[in-house]
Amino acid sequence: xxxxxxxxxxxxxxxxxxxxxxxxxxxxxxxxxxxxxxxxxxxxxxxxxxxxxxxxxxxxxxxxxxxxxxxxxxxxxxxxxxxxxxxxxxxxxxxxxxxxxxxxxxxxxxxxxxxxxxxxxxxxxxxxxxxxxxxxxxxxxxxxxxxxxxxxxxxxxxxxxxxxxxxxxxxxxxxxxxxxxxxxxxxxxxxxxxxxxxxxxxxxxxxxxxxxxxxxxxxxxxxxxxxxxxxxxxxxxxxxxxxxxxxxxxxxxxxxxxxxxxxxxxxxxxxxxxxxxxxxxxxxxxxxxxxxxxxxxxxxxxxxxxxxxxxxxxxxxxxxxxxxxxxxxxxxxxxxxxxxxxxxxxxxxxxxxxxxxxxxxxxxxxxxxxxxxxxxxxxxxxxxxxxxxxxxxxxxxxxxxxxxxxxxxxxxxxxxxxxxxxxxxxxxxxxxxxxxxxxxxxxxxxxxxxxxxxxxxxxxxxxxxxxxxxxxxxxxxxxxxxxxxxxxxxxxxxxxxxxxxxxxxxxxxxxxxxxxxxxxxxxxxx
Numbered sequence: 001x002x003x004x005x006x007x008x009x010x011x012x013x014x015x016x017x018x019x020x021x022x023x024x025x026x027x028x029x030x031x032x033x034x035x036x037x038x039x040x041x042x043x044x045x046x047x048x049x050x051x052x053x054x055x056x057x058x059x060x061x062x063x064x065x066x067x068x069x070x071x072x073x074x075x076x077x078x079x080x081x082x083x084x085x086x087x088x089x090x091x092x093x094x095x096x097x098x099x100x101x102x103x104x105x106x107x108x109x110x111x112x113x114x115x116x117x118x119x120x121x122x123x124x125x126x127x128x129x130x131x132x133x134x135x136x137x138x139x140x141x142x143x144x145x146x147x148x149x150x151x152x153x154x155x156x157x158x159x160x161x162x163x164x165x166x167x168x169x170x171x172x173x174x175x176x177x178x179x180x181x182x183x184x185x186x187x188x189x190x191x192x193x194x195x196x197x198x199x200x201x202x203x204x205x206x207x208x209x210x211x212x213x214x215x216x217x218x219x220x221x222x223x224x225x226x227x228x229x230x231x232x233x234x235x236x237x238x239x240x241x242x243x244x245x246x247x248x249x250x251x252x253x254x255x256x257x258x259x260x261x262x263x264x265x266x267x268x269x270x271x272x273x274x275x276x277x278x279x280x281x282x283x284x285x286x287x288x289x290x291x292x293x294x295x296x297x298x299x300x301x302x303x304x305x306x307x308x309x310x311x312x313x314x315x316x317x318x319x320x321x322x323x324x325x326x327x328x329x330x331x332x333x334x335x336x337x338x339x340x341x342x343x344x345x346x347x348x349x350x351x352x353x354x355x356x357x358x359x360x361x362x363x364x365x366x367x368x369x370x371x372x373x374x375x376x377x378x379x380x381x382x383x384x385x386x387x388x389x390x391x392x393x394x395x396x397x398x399x400x401x402x403x404x405x406x407x408x409x410x411x412x413x414x415x416x417x418x419x420x421x422x423x424x425x426x427x428x429x430x431x432x433x434x435x436x437x438x439x440x441x442x443x444x445x446x447x448x449x450x451x452x453x454x455x456x457x458x459x460x461x462x463x464x465x466x467x468x469x470x471x472x473x474x475x476x477x478x479x480x481x482x483x484x485x486x487x488x489x490x491x492x493x494x495x496x497x498x499x500x501x502x503x504x505x506x507x508x509x510x511x512x513x514x515x516x517x518x519x520x521x522x523x524x525x526x
């Protein structure tokens with residue numbers, strides 16, 4: 001037989017359960033805009049019914065219900081959507097960094113513009129053209145000198161900016177190393193806390209949300225594999241274990257560098273922001289630095305075929321290669337060419353040394369460009385210090401008069417200046433360029449460098465846009481399941497509020513019934 005107060009207990013359970021549901025609804029509404037929050041629901045179930053006691057099975061029909069109780073407060077989350085989000089997020093992180101780096105490279109190259117290398121090169125060639133029209137002009141010589149200095153400065157500055165960009169990426173990788181270690185340590189702590197809380201039979205919903213949010217953040221930084229175990233999340237990059245339950249492994253710059261494949265991108269680090277940084281540093285920047293070095297060295301020393309006109313007088317003992325690679329030596333009377341010859345010279349330096357300055361006796365030119373560190377690169381190329389100090393050392397003539405100590409340059413001759421200007425359109429040989437151009441003019445090569453950068457930048461932007469769409473789609477699906485809908489929560493709030501009110505009315509009715517029983521009956525004879 002049930003207790004006289006059975007209904008009060010039933011009402012009390014209902015009140016407690018509806019209160020829990022209302023509190024959970026309020027928690028959802030409060031966190032509607034909290035990053036990583038998953039909406040929570042209260043699972044209700046009818047509490048265990050009871051039978052009327054007796055010596056044998058009760059003969060009363062049915063079982064007497066005892067009300068409602070909540071069995072759990074769970075979050076709504078689908079793990080496969082989390083996996084999809086993290087897979088797409090790592091690609092997004094990688095393309096964001098690559099797009100940003102290529103955008104910065106475009107700014108450094110600054111083409112087309114009035115201050116880019118192409119404009120400086122055009123000014124340099126034009127100054128030789130102007131000098132060829134008046135080879136004795138001091139002003140024209142100084143203009144050639146200043147344009148040569150501007151050209152070397154442009155190479156030096158561009159190379160320095162590329163080095164600075166590479167150093168920035170190195171520093172940013174180190175920052176990401178610290179961020180990764182901080183995140184993995186926090187995830188390990190959450191693993192331990194979640195295990196403790198749920199070991200007591202509770203649901204660590206908010207802690208799980210925090211852990212998932214951190215895991216999402218980590219997936220954008222590096223490509224991770226997440227394994228959900230009884231001890232919590234085990235997170236790794238290929239064979240590098242970052243977190244295992246409550247334990248973490250600290251990583252360093254060298255760890256990630258090795259994971260990238262020590263410069264070749266063949267390791268376990270395949271995607272994410274850190275991959276984008278390594279790839280941008282080791283591939284994009286290193287490649288453009290190399291191409292710029294090749295360009296600077298080719299301008300100064302690259303093999304180029306020229307035609308020296310008949311009547312030119314080459315310096316005594318000059319040795320040149322013909323088109324077939326055979327050496328030709330010019331000495332004595334053979335110095336004066338009786339016909340046009342095609343020979344291979346080593347860039348501006350090689351051609352400049354065939355001409356004569358205005359010194360007496362006649363003196364052939366020096367290297368036009370030099371380097372303070374041996375091999376000429378974009379960072380080391382300099383105008384010959386002697387020419388920088390004295391523009392009269394710029395050779396323009398290929399004619400001399402007199403012999404021996406009385407041999408002097410024909411100052412009005414402009415043959416060499418014309419040939420120097422013609423180098424603008426001559427085909428140089430480029431080696432180890434990395435962009436596929438092995439022969440062409442200086443302008444052709446530089447145009448290919450700028451073109452390659454433009455294509456890479458467009459491709460990276462396209463990939464970035466596509467990846468953003470994919471991430472947004474997955475996130476939208478995830479939010480449609482796990483996100484908090486204010487309208488839905490308001491509806492639930494009204495539902496639970498009415499349920500609470502009804503339970504209260506039930507308790508009041510039961511109270512009035514008992515009051516009648518206790519105070520309104522059994523009063524006969526009083």
